[in-house]
Amino acid sequence: MAVAGDPLISLASAARSGSEGAGRALPPVHLWNPPHCGEIDIRIRRDGSWWHEGSPIGRPALVRLFSTVLRRDPDGYYLVTPVEKLKIVVEDVPFVAVSVDRVGEALSFVTNVGDIAEAGPDNPLRIETDAATGGPTPYVHVRRGLEARLSRPVFYALVELAQPRAGPDGEHLGVASNGAWFDLGSTEVGA
Numbered sequence: 001m002a003v004a005g006d007p008l009i010s011l012a013s014a015a016r017s018g019s020e021g022a023g024r025a026l027p028p029v030h031l032w033n034p035p036h037c038g039e040i041d042i043r044i045r046r047d048g049s050w051w052h053e054g055s056p057i058g059r060p061a062l063v064r065l066f067s068t069v070l071r072r073d074p075d076g077y078y079l080v081t082p083v084e085k086l087k088i089v090v091e092d093v094p095f096v097a098v099s100v101d102r103v104g105e106a107l108s109f110v111t112n113v114g115d116i117a118e119a120g121p122d123n124p125l126r127i128e129t130d131a132a133t134g135g136p137t138p139y140v141h142v143r144r145g146l147e148a149r150l151s152r153p154v155f156y157a158l159v160e161l162a163q164p165r166a167g168p169d170g171e172h173l174g175v176a177s178n179g180a181w182f183d184l185g186s187t188e189v190g191a
Contacts, residue, residue, distance in 0.1 A: 029071045029080045030144055040079065042066070042088040046149075048096035048112040067113040070094055072145040095148035097140055100157050107161070107177040109140050109148065117142040120178025127184060136185060159184065 043051045050057040050066065057063050070088075071080045077090045095111040102108075106118040107125075117123045123141040130137045138150040138158070150158065162173040162184055171187045 026068050026143070029069055032080050032082050032085075034081065034083050034085045036078075037084040037086050040086040040088060042079070042086075044077075044088065044090045044094050046092045048094075048149075064113050067094070067115070070146060093139060093147040093149050095142055095146065097148040097150045097154045100150075100154050100161075102161060105176070105178060107158070107175060109142075109150075109154070111142060111148045115142050115148075117148070118178055119175075119182065120180050124180065125175070125177075125182040138184075 041053045042057075045051060050063045057066075066079055069079050069081055071078050072094075077088050077094065079086050079088055095113060095115065097109040097117075098112050099110045100107055103118070106120065109117045109119065111117070117140055119125050119140055123143075125138060125140050128137045128139065129135070136155070138155050139147045140150065142148050158175060159173065162175050164171050164187060165174055165181070165183075166172075167183075169186070172183050173185060173187055174181050174183045176182075
C-alpha cells in the first residue's frame with residue numbers, strides 16, 4: 001500500500017499534472033527531457049500486469065495513467081514526467097493486445113490499457129519465433145516504439161482473417177491492413 005512520501009504517489013501526481021489540459025490525448029513524453037532520477041521498482045510482466053515492489057497494481061486507472069507516461073529509450077523503458085525520469089523493468093513488451101476487429105480496410109487492436117492501434121505502415125505487425133517453444137510470438141506497434149504482444153485469442157482471430165499468398169518459398173498466410181501486407185507465416189507444416 002502506498003503511503004505519503006511514496007515515490008509511486010509522487011510519480012502519479014507528476015504524471016497527472018503533466019497530462020492536464022490534454023483531454024484524452026496522450027502527454028508529449030517524447031518532448032520531455034527531465035533528469036534521470038534513478039529506478040523505481042515497477043515491473044510490467046509478460047502477461048501485461050503491472051507490479052510495484054512485488055505486489056500487483058490493482059487500480060486499472062493508475063495503470064492506465066502510468067502507461068500514458070511510458071517511454072522507450074535506447075537503454076530501456078522509463079516513466080517520464082515533466083520533472084522526473086524513472087527506469088522500470090519490462091519483461092517483454094509493455095502491452096498486450098486483447099482484441100482485434102476489422103474496421104473497413106484496417107485491423108484495429110485494443111490493448112490491456114485501452115490504447116487502440118490500427119495495423120499499417122506506421123503500426124506494423126511482426127512475428128518472432130519463441131526461443132523456448134519454437135512457436136510464433138506476434139506483436140503490433142502501438143505508439144512511439146511501444147508494442148503490444150498479441151494474446152493467444154487475438155492471434156487466433158487474426159489467423160482466421162488471414163488469406164494465402166504465394167511467395168518465393170511457398171504459400172504464406174497474411175493479413176492486409178491500411179494498405180500494408182503482414183506475413184503471418186508459411187502454410188507448410190513444420191516450415
